[in-house]
Amino acid sequence: MVDVAVGVLIREDGRVLLSSRPEGKPYAGYWEFPGGKLEADETVHDALARELREELGLELLDSTPWFVTEHRYEHAHVRLHFRRSHHFKGTPECREGQQCGWFASNERTPGLLLPVDQAIVNRASLPEVFDDRTDTLTLSRTALQATVVRDRKARWVGARVETLDDVLKAVAMAFDFVIVEPENFDALLVDGEPRIPTYVNRAPAADLEKWQKKGAHGVKPEA
Numbered sequence: 001m002v003d004v005a006v007g008v009l010i011r012e013d014g015r016v017l018l019s020s021r022p023e024g025k026p027y028a029g030y031w032e033f034p035g036g037k038l039e040a041d042e043t044v045h046d047a048l049a050r051e052l053r054e055e056l057g058l059e060l061l062d063s064t065p066w067f068v069t070e071h072r073y074e075h076a077h078v079r080l081h082f083r084r085s086h087h088f089k090g091t092p093e094c095r096e097g098q099q100c101g102w103f104a105s106n107e108r109t110p111g112l113l114l115p116v117d118q119a120i121v122n123r124a125s126l127p128e129v130f131d132d133r134t135d136t137l138t139l140s141r142t143a144l145q146a147t148v149v150r151d152r153k154a155r156w157v158g159a160r161v162e163t164l165d166d167v168l169k170a171v172a173m174a175f176d177f178v179i180v181e182p183e184n185f186d187a188l189l190v191d192g193e194p195r196i197p198t199y200v201n202r203a204p205a206a207d208l209e210k211w212q213k214k215g216a217h218g219v220k221p222e223a
């Protein structure tokens, strides 16, 4: 298993940085979020900061954990640690002969995205704080309670969950996020990390930073 740090860098206008994979690597020419493999004793943030500096000449000032997902390629079994950041300095320079650019959520990259990233790129526009303009639909008595977020540009589907089993079901059903009760949050992590973007229900907006440090992508503030 190879651990990989992956960065979702979000510019002020909401655009996200994507780049193509340079020649010589597996899936050369496919587009992806910037990042790369962790070196020995490196944290995910440090690995991401190093890759952004080396590959794109960007300085990463801060990043927050988002979610972790695994994928088995022909060349490797990878564990991708996604982090989000609004705090970085510099203009990306493609130092390894790759192409790169800032993309809005409804824009397509010139080439195909890596298979894993196709589903994830839509999540990049999930809001920091969950806005409760949602329709709730109960799929069945035993299935998850799903929350459909309607938005003119993006369309995500999330689920309210209470158990780790439900988190894993939400992942398997390709939901984009889950909403959990604050007291359940820690118990729903797998090896200390969320498997899916996670919002904490009714957490006060003032606690946003605390939840983000723990890997909650956003919170629904107290009414």
Ligand SMILES: Nc1nc2c([nH]c(=O)n2[C@H]2C[C@H](O)[C@@H](COP(=O)(O)OP(=O)(O)OP(=O)(O)O)O2)c(=O)[nH]1
Pocket (backbone or CB within 6 Å): 004, 005, 006, 025, 026, 032, 033, 034, 035, 036, 037, 038, 071, 073, 076, 078, 080, 114, 116, 117
């Ligand atoms: N950087 C990055 N890698 C991703 C993404 N999605 C995804 O499945 N991967 C996979 C592809 C690769 O198997 C692995 C990253 O390895 P890599 O070969 O690009 O990493 P690296 O730059 O450290 O490589 P190296 O040349 O130093 O060996 O993670 C993504 O969005 N960004």
